[in-house]
Amino acid sequence: MKRNSKDSELRERARQVIPKGMYGHESVALLSEDYPQFFSRAEGAYLWDCDDNRYVDYMCAFGPNLLGYRHRGVEDAARAQAAMGDTMTGPSEAMVVLAEDLVSMIGHAAWAMFCKNGSDATSMAMVTARAYRDRRKILVAKGTYHGSAPWNTPNIKGITAEDRAHIIYFNYNDLDSTADAFRKADGDVAGVFATPFRHETFNDQYAPSAEYALGLRKLCDDADALLILDEVRTGFRLSRDCSWSVHGVQPDLSAWGKVLANGYPISALVGSEKARSAASSIYVTGSFWFSAVPMAAAIATLREIRTTDYLERIIANSTRLRAGIAAQAAAHDIPVRQTGPSQMPQILFDDDPDMRKGYFWAGFAVRSGVYLHPYHNMFFNAALTPDDIDNTLDITDRAFAELKRQLPSLPAQSNELLLQRLGR
């Protein structure tokens, strides 16, 4: 029995004092009314909304929850540091230990700098790449999200043409298009951004070919430009190193965030020796970038990453869910596309131009206590158990059955903002 009276009250109050009632990636404006906007509690793999409805949470705070909410080891480390000090007049020993840990864990890493937002890390990467050989052009795959700073935010309201004057766009996983962008830059390429795989909202996800990753590395080397891997969304969910290490490709810079401290606010720019002098030459800082508690939490998180089978469990459980959903979709004859790595799945429905099928299916799950997302990639965490997966599959099976039953009369999508977003 889902209640939402508190959520309705909070939404109404929020509309008074927050623009649009909510902003950013955690706004539910594009979702159906099945989705709560406000949450009160989180533990392990579960989340409670402000009306005390419980969910198995497949969004993980849009990434940060890697080990389970309120993970004992991370919380203990954070609490111990908080008893000493957090934001002080200088950094603590934790900052050095954390940088040492990242350098020891990440193949290309010779150094690390810490910040707060994923956008901080990607913007610092951009500035570092420009400082490297005093060049200007930054190559970015068309339509890729690298944060909401003016040079990359997907909404151009309030953005000037000059904010992107030196960004050159190419097609992801298309070596010819990328080589073209290099040629256009005419010797002025400072750096090239890449996400480990393609993970844009509303779209099927896909991995680039090994050939592309290797080819991009070579293009950068030939031009003496820096290859920047944006691991903010993917970090430590695909690999314990940079995600392209499977292809034998190491970037010069990598941007990390989200999972780094299992939910504590910290992000990082990590670089190779080659980029150290450039990183040393720029000026970036933030009021809370040197705070000790998120660093202590990150040290504990990285220890779990190094010493446990968290990743193998996440892969096993997410593979189990994917296989189960695939079987259900086939049994109900409602084709879905499950794309991207199973631990960061995107689930989209075939023949669903206004997304009414996907919204119905995911909304049914949400009403039944399983938080699935209809247009953003989801995230697995290590607190999920095979039982959670099986319980989830019970619900998704009922969701498919109900969708099948209602399909002939399924009402058209009515969310105006969504229809706008879909260009309909």
Next chain:
Amino acid sequence: MKRNSKDSELRERARQVIPKGMYGHESVALLSEDYPQFFSRAEGAYLWDCDDNRYVDYMCAFGPNLLGYRHRGVEDAARAQAAMGDTMTGPSEAMVVLAEDLVSMIGHAAWAMFCKNGSDATSMAMVTARAYRDRRKILVAKGTYHGSAPWNTPNIKGITAEDRAHIIYFNYNDLDSTADAFRKADGDVAGVFATPFRHETFNDQYAPSAEYALGLRKLCDDADALLILDEVRTGFRLSRDCSWSVHGVQPDLSAWGKVLANGYPISALVGSEKARSAASSIYVTGSFWFSAVPMAAAIATLREIRTTDYLERIIANSTRLRAGIAAQAAAHDIPVRQTGPSQMPQILFDDDPDMRKGYFWAGFAVRSGVYLHPYHNMFFNAALTPDDIDNTLDITDRAFAELKRQLPSLPAQSNELLLQRLGR
């Protein structure tokens, strides 16, 4: 007896894994060797470095510590929230309450948006101002720090001309120069940034005239441009409202950070009704912007601000220190300039081109357990007692005496980075 063996060891390790060994505003590269780089503990008005030397801390983490480190009420609120949840798949009720609190406390406020860095808030203000009437030009007082984003960082390494193509500079507190900037923009002014007073490193601080504040407000109104007050450094240390409320001047947007949660990482953009629609039209977000713990800490901090005499105590204690130092400087016949509000003092020495006097005096204090800064404005917190001030004055008196004794043979400044910074 000051020890620094641990600090030396950490600095050496940091040089391996962090560019320059440290970056940003908490790097001590421009300071003398009297200053520790790493800290281990903070409580109330005190700070311990990693070698367990204790300091009365007049930097307050460069601002955030307003009520005293590890303030009981704030810590209790944060701990209670942490036991429920922090970074979740959506915001918590705390976000609404916090926005309501700010709206009730800040004269011009109709809404609030939360972020992490001061730079987030100022950059969002810039983008909002541009979205307001679809204009481009942003007016900024020459040499003013509004954060380290490419459009404003004081170091132009890695920055392109286009990052500042639409920034027009004027002289602070100079209405003619400001009006000139409006004319130069030729109808394209989106917004004007102002700090409540002038607080640049290495420089005497000063307040603008009431006439300037009023005149700037009128210039903005006449041009239908937004007035943006950058309260990141000053917020709640000068006033319980925006700092220019004393002049009867309300901005359209104000940027807050640092003290907002007494050290927990959160910043905010606050706006008037007029700016709501523009703020609603932009896309900004961050992985940790909706986390509940810093919001709970902020709610508790704002309650202290509303219900206690923290500000009056800070003003009384800082006035006491200023008077004491002025008397000592006169008695020792070593003129100093104490500028800006007493609760955010800058202390510079007359006739001190390479800062050898100021560095000797502040360095003596640091070695004696009083953390004073020679070139950055300092900050008072509410945990400081009259006894702390008197103990500090004992030390500063000895520092003046020793400076007087050594003055004839005081060695020239030897910090190369500082000499470079001073243009010498």
